[in-house]
Amino acid sequence: xxxxxxxxxxxxxxxxxxxxxxxxxxxxxxxxxxxxxxxxxxxxxxxxxxxxxxxxxxxxxxxxxxxxxxxxxxxxxxxxxxxxxxxxxxxxxxxxxxxxxxxxxxxxxxxxxxxxxxxxxxxxxxxxxxxxxxxxxxxxxxxxxxxxxxxxxxxxxxxxxxxxxxxxxxxxxxxxxxxxxxxxxxxxxxxxxxxxxxxxxxxxxxxxxxxxxxxxxxxxxxxxxxxxxxxxxxxxxxxxxxxxxxxxxxxxxxxxxxxxxxxxxxxxxxxxxxxxxxxxxxxxxxxxxxxxxxxxxxxxxxxxxxxxxxxxxxxxxxxxxx
Amino acid sequence: xxxxxxxxxxxxxxxxxxxxxxxxxxxxxxxxxxxxxxxxxxxxxxxxxxxxxxxxxxxxxxxxxxxxxxxxxxxxxxxxxxxxxxxxxxxxxxxxxxxxxxxxxxxxxxxxxxxxxxxxxxxxxxxxxxxxxxxxxxxxxxxxxxxxxxxxxxxxxxxxxxxxxxxxxxxxxxxxxxxxxxxxxxxxxxxxxxxxxxxxxxxxxxxxxxxxxxxxxxxxxxxxxxxxxxxxxxxxxxxxxxxxxxxxxxxxxxxxxxxxxxxxxxxxxxxxxxxxxxxxxxxxxxxxxxxxxxxxxxxxxxxxxxxxxxxxxxxxxxxxxx
Numbered sequence: 001x002x003x004x005x006x007x008x009x010x011x012x013x014x015x016x017x018x019x020x021x022x023x024x025x026x027x028x029x030x031x032x033x034x035x036x037x038x039x040x041x042x043x044x045x046x047x048x049x050x051x052x053x054x055x056x057x058x059x060x061x062x063x064x065x066x067x068x069x070x071x072x073x074x075x076x077x078x079x080x081x082x083x084x085x086x087x088x089x090x091x092x093x094x095x096x097x098x099x100x101x102x103x104x105x106x107x108x109x110x111x112x113x114x115x116x117x118x119x120x121x122x123x124x125x126x127x128x129x130x131x132x133x134x135x136x137x138x139x140x141x142x143x144x145x146x147x148x149x150x151x152x153x154x155x156x157x158x159x160x161x162x163x164x165x166x167x168x169x170x171x172x173x174x175x176x177x178x179x180x181x182x183x184x185x186x187x188x189x190x191x192x193x194x195x196x197x198x199x200x201x202x203x204x205x206x207x208x209x210x211x212x213x214x215x216x217x218x219x220x221x222x223x224x225x226x227x228x229x230x231x232x233x234x235x236x237x238x239x240x241x242x243x244x245x246x247x248x249x250x251x252x253x254x255x256x257x258x259x260x261x262x263x264x265x266x267x268x269x270x271x272x273x274x275x276x277x278x279x280x281x282x283x284x285x286x287x288x289x290x291x292x293x294x295x296x297x298x299x300x301x302x303x304x305x306x307x308x309x310x311x312x313x314x315x316x317x318x319x320x321x322x
Numbered sequence: 323x324x325x326x327x328x329x330x331x332x333x334x335x336x337x338x339x340x341x342x343x344x345x346x347x348x349x350x351x352x353x354x355x356x357x358x359x360x361x362x363x364x365x366x367x368x369x370x371x372x373x374x375x376x377x378x379x380x381x382x383x384x385x386x387x388x389x390x391x392x393x394x395x396x397x398x399x400x401x402x403x404x405x406x407x408x409x410x411x412x413x414x415x416x417x418x419x420x421x422x423x424x425x426x427x428x429x430x431x432x433x434x435x436x437x438x439x440x441x442x443x444x445x446x447x448x449x450x451x452x453x454x455x456x457x458x459x460x461x462x463x464x465x466x467x468x469x470x471x472x473x474x475x476x477x478x479x480x481x482x483x484x485x486x487x488x489x490x491x492x493x494x495x496x497x498x499x500x501x502x503x504x505x506x507x508x509x510x511x512x513x514x515x516x517x518x519x520x521x522x523x524x525x526x527x528x529x530x531x532x533x534x535x536x537x538x539x540x541x542x543x544x545x546x547x548x549x550x551x552x553x554x555x556x557x558x559x560x561x562x563x564x565x566x567x568x569x570x571x572x573x574x575x576x577x578x579x580x581x582x583x584x585x586x587x588x589x590x591x592x593x594x595x596x597x598x599x600x601x602x603x604x605x606x607x608x609x610x611x612x613x614x615x616x617x618x619x620x621x622x623x624x625x626x627x628x629x630x631x632x633x634x635x636x637x638x639x640x641x642x643x644x
Contacts, residue, residue, distance in 0.1 A: 141630045151635065199536070209591050215612065217520060229521055235525070241618075242614075252601055255601070264539070288569050304551070
């Protein structure tokens, strides 16, 4: 547990008056469900670009009021949460800056943080508390119908306050995330981007890449790749089914850290390739054995299920098959 | 469905007299459970190298009799299934060749097939029906306690008969696999090795590699990698938790096809790297969009679950969260 999770201030359960969701996709809709569950907002307003998404958001009760203009959505909001792809932040913030309520907290859920500080901070008037954030949670699905209240339960939310973030606003937002079910950690935007480059961005890049490599083979048909995917490939396709625009923006906005991690990955892969080419079985076995231990640690701290094969088989409960 | 699954010959449900399992790990123990469930063997014998595995196999009722010597295990067997890492086949087959019963079917479950034909066929006496096989099924767990009867349900089993494989023996073995719950496809050993190089071997290699890359960073601690793994990394650790000796042998025995697929993967990854370096958002979005479609096909043909995030969240049912 981080220090942040142990300091529970008074007023932890006091709901925000109005929370504005700018963007109502997987994360925005899950935030709504989790806010309703936890009683964290008296009123939820929303903005979405398309008429269809706005209609769905109202129909599902994700928002009490929905607006075509993001400025209208934020006008009375005590907490504004940007839930659009990070590439859209600069334009959105320019549009809402004049409508933000004095004393409001502005945060986001973007997967990169350095560029967010760069794109958002310069446009904000004085009196707005900007505290960037990133919940380490998601699924491969997108859109307002894909959200659910449990998405953030037992997941980490990273806050990356800047020097301008008032400590009270940071603590208030941390309380909000704990109310959504998350544990909260704080770090610098730069460190966040390096951590996420290896734990999330590089895994997605590699998954997108292997799926595309498999689509253009002469020796093996697409039908065969799909049919025999249970040998490992199908796990990569889940990650590669994530929202393309969101991921485009991640890679455009975390270039340096991703290129650094990609360089290391490629170096290590070349080393493995040599071991295969020269039949170095001892080296292969050693490297595979080392990799095995990491999973146990992830299960031990509750960040994944211990059910074999992610519990795809009803009786795959790890030894209780008799 | 392949042609093989539509030709159901008489005697499909006739059990084998004795089936011998050479090796009793995840696959061997799952075969036992699935044979018991389907009534596919009157008696199951087994061989395992260690005293502990032999004792566990008896205790769990996986085998009716267990033997320290593989020759003793196969003596009365009508069907012998090699379930040890493929690197051990040559030695095992030399040891059992003299004890195999005339007319017995010898098969295996190894993840490579070309090297199996090379290592096994020359040692066999006349009158033994050798039909290599490979069930495209597994979990990240190993050992006799990790097996369960449902492992092969709705998964493909690939048989790779050689010119010496009698058609009757191939059909008898195909019936056996259908009885275990699988669909059956036949192809050449060479084509099998190419298909599996992309659908299974390369995904495992990449998973092992990224997990190891993540373990030796200066900027990000191992603890952070584990803590924030829910952003994608944890999916790779599942695959990277697979048995190291089995996978060592796969890469040593399918070198050419793996190096070919790895070459293509690296080429494509370099192309993605350039797109990131030069900020080519259109290209990134296009490639990510193309990759997304593959998952739907895999779910449509029943080779993976449609539950978001593999169903890790109880209510993540894809839009029915209200």
